[in-house]
Every structure is written in C-alpha cells, then in structure tokens.
Amino acid sequence: MSTLAIKGGNPVRTAAFPVWPVFGDKETQALTEVVKSGTWGSLNGKKTTEFEEKYAALQDARHGILLNSGTTALQIALKAADVPAGSEVIVPAYTFIATATAVIEMQCIPIFVDVEPDTFNIDPEKVKDAITDKTAAIMPVHFAGRPANMDEIMAIAGEHRLKVIEDAAQAWGAKWNGRGVGAIGDAGTFSFQSSKNINAGEGGIIVTNDDMVAKMARSHINCGRSDDGMWYEHFYFGGNYRITEFQSAVLLAQLERYPELHKVRLENLQFLNSSLASIPGINLCKDDDRIAHHASHLFVFRYDAKEFNDAPKTRFIEAMREEGIPASPGYPMPLYEQPVFRKKAFGPRGKTIDLPVDYASFDCPVSDRLCKDEGIWFTQNTLLGSTKDMQDIVDAITKISEHSDEL
Ligand SMILES: Cc1ncc(COP(=O)(O)O)c(C=O)c1O
Secondary structure (H helix, E strand, O other), X not given: OOOXXXXXXXXXXXXXXXXXXXXXXXXXXXXXXXXXXOOOEOOOOHHHHHHHHHHHHHOOOOEEEEEOOHHHHHHHHHHHOOOOOOOEEEEEOOOOHHHHHHHHHOOOEEEEEOEOOOOOOEOHHHHHHHOOOOEEEEOOEOHHHOOOOHHHHHHHHHHXXXXXXXXXXXXXXXXXXXXXXXXXXXXXXXXXXXOOOOOOOOOEEEEEOOHHHHHHHHHHOEOOOOOOOOOOOOOOOOOEOOOEHHHHHHHHHHHHHHHHHHHHHHHHHHHHHHHHOOOOOEEEOOOOOOEEEOOOOEEEEEEOHHHHOOOOHHHHHHHHHHOOOOOEOOOOOOHHHOHHHHOOOOOHHHOOOOOOOOHHHOOOHHHHHHHHHHXXXXXXXXXXXXXXXXXXXXXXXXXXXXXXXXX
16 A cells, blocks of 8 residues: 555545435424424423433433433432432543543542543442442443443442442443443433434433432432422422433434434444454453443444554554544543642532542553553444545554555
8 A cells, every 4th residue: 555644645545424414304393393392391391301201211211301411410320329428439530531530520539440441431349449338329431332341340239238320321222231321320310412312412311210319319310399289389409400302202212213323333333343453553452241231322442552562552542533534532631630630620610529538549551641642532423434534443453554664
C-alpha cells in the first residue's frame, strides 16, 4: 500500500461514515401524536408509561422510571437505594464524569478503582482491596456496552452487605449470564442522550426489581409526591427530574429500531474483532462467555506504541483521521486527575469541599494507560457502516502498521 496520508499519500477513504441519529416517519408521527394529544408532560403520559414498561421488560426488571438524563438517573438511584450521605462508593477510574459526580451530588465519597485491561470494566479484585468500614455501595459501569463481571461484583457486595448501582448508560439491552443488566444489582441506570444507541436528545431511565427503590425514585423525580397523595402534598425531599411525552414518543420509535440497528453494529464489531486479531500492537478486548448481549456502543482496543515505531497514541489517531477513519482517543485522564477532583471543587462556584480523601494519591495504572497511551474508540454511528466501511477501517490500520516507520 502507498505512503501514509499523514505523509502526503492517498487516504484509504474520503467518504463519510453514517451519521447519527437514524430516524424517519416513526419519530415524526409519534411526535405529531403527542402535540395533538395535548398531554405534553409525562404525568399521566401514556407514551412514558408504555416506554417504561417495554424497557423494564427488555432488561428483565419489574420497574422502569424514566427521567431527564442518565446523570440524574444515577443520583436518584443512589438516593432511592438509600446509600447514606458520608459513605464511600466504589467507582471505576475509567468512566464518564457523571458516574463519580452523581456520588458527590448525593454527599457521598467516590473511591476510584482500576479497570481490567481486556474489558475496560471495573476490576473486581481492585474492588475488594478498596472496601473499608465506610463503603456502602459499588457502581460498576458496563463500559462500551460490554457487561462488567456481575457475578463477582454481586458476590463481593453480598459478602460485605453493599448496595450495587449499575451504571448501564452505554448498555441498552445488554445481558450478563442470562439476565438484563441494570436490575441485577439494587438498581441500574441508562442514558438516552443524543450520542447514545437509543436517543431522545436527552433522557435516562432507572430500572430495578425492588419495589421500594422504584417507589422512592418515582417520588424523588416528582417533587416528593406520592401516587396516592394530593398534587400539593409532598411526602419526601424531591425535585423535578421528569421527562416529557415528546421524548418518550421518540424513545418508543427508537426502541422499535433498536434490534435492527443493533444487529448491524454487532456484526460489524465481530468483523473488526476477527479482521484485526493478527495485527501486531492492536490488542482486542475479551468477551466473557456469560455475555449474551453486548450493546455495541463503542468498538475499543488497546494500542501498543512499541509495535508502531513508538509513535504515541495521538499520532496514531491523527494518522487514522488522515486516512479518513474517525478514531477517538476516549477519556483523556482517569477521573481522579480531573481538575474538579484534584481541587475538590465540589461546592458552589468551584469552592473546595474537603472530603476526607486525597485524590492526588490515587493510582490506577490500567486506567491511566488506557487514557493516555492505549485506549482507542470507534463510536456507534461508525459501527452502522457497511462491510466495505469496516474493511476500510481494517485497511487503514493495516496500512499504518505496515508503514509505521513513517509515523
Ligand atoms: C458511563 C456513563 N455514565 C453516565 C452518563 C450520563 O448520561 P447523560 O449524558 O444522559 O446524563 C454517560 C453519558 O455519556 C455515560 O457514558
């Protein structure tokens, strides 16, 4: 193959990859129905109830509570599951900021632990090491749509009597050992923000098999009301975290599309895994046999610079982009290195709130390497491409591998 595009050669491709969201008449008709119905809010909203029931069933859960984001879903789930203020909550260092800030919002202390290199998911052994007498909960993240090892996490939680709140923001439909993720622990949360595989612009859902968690979550998102109380009667502390019927209508349409789009993403993910397996320096993830459904939100691998003439990951990504392939570096640093954690800027206007933990002392080497040196992502819209599109990704990586001296 010719010179790398980054050195002036011809790129592997110039065509764009599929754009997201995918939508059509289903969404516009559903939205028009809501406009005409006059019921625009979710209270008494048929679309909201219908989606909650369908989504809970998808995750094998008894309850689904829709609300306005995946971030607030995490906060409300922690609250409804009665994770006490001041307690420690174990979270992975490699995740989106909301996993950890939800813990702060609930006046708890996030304790960061490392992830496994071949799944990018929380390492159960590291969870064990992080447990203290202040630990109240574990929050595994099903990163990229690949379920975390829930057997191990539930066993640890059982032994230490800890709550488990699953951050399944990226894992719609995912199944671990025959069960939908989310309701394996005390509660789990999903995101429907615009980059997600099921998209309502913004939105989230809490799923649970615990009737009390469901009742409290429903009240906390609705100003502390109770189903059998009066409108201006407030039994608990709550806020307005409700979704709208417009979003629920779009969600129902997106849920109908999900199986077909998922099939495409999954086939492409499998194609990439098998086609890239023999390229030196491209370390693929491992899928546990207990994963019955991988949600395919991202295709990720670990880049080994040693096999690419010691070119840093940033250079590899630049080279990929010049070849016409939209690769992403993902999270830039483990969460404990984020300025908000380093400065403990958790108060109003960034004022310090001095939690009894030193975030500068955390060291999660796997997460650190994934962020800075190794982790490469391809987003779900890329995975909606044709087999030829996937072959272009493989060709670009092969080309860069064969011409790594040009990096
Ligand atoms: C792992 C994880 N947790 C939580 C969230 C927050 O979801 P939302 O953006 O809907 O608030 C996201 C969204 O990117 C996420 O990826």
